[in-house]
Amino acid sequence: MKLAVVGTGYVGLVSGVCFSELGNEVICVDKIQEKIEMLERGEVPIYEPGLKELIESNRNAGRLSFTTDLADAVRRSDIVILAVGTPPLPNGEANLSYIKDAAKEIAQAMNGYKIVMTKSTVPVGTNEKIAAIISEYSVHHFDTVSVPEFLREGSAIKDTLNPDRIVIGTDSQAAAERISALHRPLTDQILLTDIRSAEMIKYASNAFLATKISFINEIANICEKVGADVTKVSEGMGFDKRIGSSFLKAGIGYGGSCFPKDTQALIQIAGHVDYEFKLLKSVVEVNRDQRFNVINKLETILGDLSGKTIAVWGLAFKPETDDVRDAPAFEIIQTLIDKGAHVKAYDPIATDNFKKLLVHPEVKYCGSAVEAAEQADALCLLTEWKEFTQFSIEALQKLLKRPILIDGRNVFSEEQLAGTPMIYYSVGRPGMNQGVREQMPVLQF
Structure with a gap:
């Protein structure tokens, strides 16, 4: 398939490179000229084990290229993947300005039917806004699809090529079939759902993992006061299949680009519909204090x-x-x-x-x-x-x-x-x- 990936951060660059590894023709797009020049020289702007080697092999095979020309990339592709940043605003909400700008540029460049697939983490309802923007600026038929990513930095290549599951949210049967075919070489664990549920799955997953981390850190703090060993406690808990051992390692709390941002964003999403997410607020507070x-x-x-x-x-x-x-x-x-x-x-x-x-x-x-x-x-x-x-x-x-x-x-x-x-x-x-x-x-x- 012919893909354009808009955004060359962790999600966009890793996704684009891995899709090219599967045999697809991929154009990675970024507005930052310096970043594109680095990639064309074979340099990688982020540190991720194995990424540099995959970029080199797929560029040599002619399946992977880099450009700042979004319009040209859109015209040459059948599927356009949105992977731009959604950094937090001061109030914790996701900043959707990059998403909206990219949707407008994609619409203006469209020269026929396209599937616009969002991999950026976005609040529930965002893909509907993307569709409205594209409809405003393009006369061509298109479908929107939400495919949240679940990769971990440091093991992003492995996670992308060996996913636990693929979530595809869309109201188009044709788009669902096409995007399923794109991901089927990776796994048969494909969940088809509506767009809003797909958007929520991403936030719910990260919020739950963050909750496990804050929970075991609270247990660790109690262990220090009662003389128990949290490593043994977490090991004993992890044997229970209902709990599992992942993300039960006590320490100084979570960080990075996903958990802090996504927990705050989900709290804001809940607040906008007049629901106070008390549990998640406590998760954030525990993590900050830890x-x-x-x-x-x-x-x-x-x-x-x-x-x-x-x-x-x-x-x-x-x-x-x-x-x-x-x-x-x-x-x-x-x-x-x-x-x-x-x-x-x-x-x-x-x-x-x-x-x-x-x-x-x-x-x-x-x-x-x-x-x-x-x-x-x-x-x-x-x-x-x-x-x-x-x-x-x-x-x-x-x-x-x-x-x-x-x-x-x-x-x-x-x-x-x-x-x-x-x-x-x-x-x-x-x-x-x-x-x-x-x-x-x-x-x-």
Whole structure:
């Protein structure tokens, strides 16, 4: 099939490349000239394992191209995929200006029947607005389809080529058949539904996963007070098929481009129909508070943080990505600065992106994990990069001025810590805290 993909962010670029890998002819479109020039040189504007190699092979095969000329791409394609950004507005609502602008340009370029397929995450009813815009600016017949994406940064190629399911929302039987055929090489798990339900499925899925993360973090906080081990608790819960083990890993909360944005957007969607989504509001509040437990644990050990040097390992919101949007590291580092601390930060991939968010005289961005840890009063591990999880505890304690490690991702085990003088705090594992032992409470019944 001939596809035009409008937008070359995570969703658009990964989707376009993977569709070309399936044998389709794909044109990826972006207004940013610099980004298109990078892609044409074989450079990738985002970090995603395996993406660069797929781009190169499909460009060489003649199935993948890049352009800033949206009109030409639309005219040469049968299916136009909308994958532009829907960033949050100050009130949490999704900003649909890019969607509306793209719909207008697509309509004005149409030279015959097109299927306009939305992969951007959009509020319920947005595809109807897209259809209204296209009808206003084009005389040609078209169909609109909602196909939400469920890829995860860091494993986006795998998720796209091996999806759990494909959701297709449309009121056109012809479009449903065509879009089903496009996705059938990926999976037989295809759900056909109406457009509004497809739009809601995306938000509901992300909100539920965010809820699981906040739930296990609340359990972790209780575990710390009653002397239970959250890793064992989550393992025991995960064996229950009704619950499952995914997204039950305690830590410093979720971040990135999807969960924070989509939870806030769903709260706003509910508010517009006079419904208060109390549960989801609490999920957001718990997630916001969870990242500050790192600060609390530092102050428990060090007291006043003013003048202290704190090392930070990890700036991306998760490993295998350079995405720092809503990363817990930002608020943690900002709070450390506000409390008078000096910060030495390192991330294997995301440092350059993080510098765009935060430049401060009290923050030194380091070129290695070793440089960040050297002579620091304490180390906070915020992203579970393999480089960090495989770091020797014995080597680490020799680098630090004080052997203090706040493990925000629970990556180190009791065996790794055994026999070391490391002062260690993790999340929801009070039995592993060492160096500063907390008395387990006497529980009253």
